[in-house]
Amino acid sequence: MAIPTxxxxxxxxxxxxxxxVTLTLLITAPAVFAVAVLRPRSR
Structure with missing residues (x-):
């Protein structure tokens, strides 16, 4: 029986x-920024 090479x-x-990683950052960074900007501000 021959041994296969x-x-x-x-x-x-x-x-x-x-x-x-780059693709994940490109998708999540704008979403995180939008949440931070659009968050209602409490006085």
């Missing part, structure tokens, strides 16, 4: 889009 797994191509 070792083959390197194919390298994953890096994503071309923005990273997950």
């Amino acid at each position: 070792y083959r390197k797994p194919p390298r994953k191509v890096p994503q071309r889009g923005p990273s997950l």
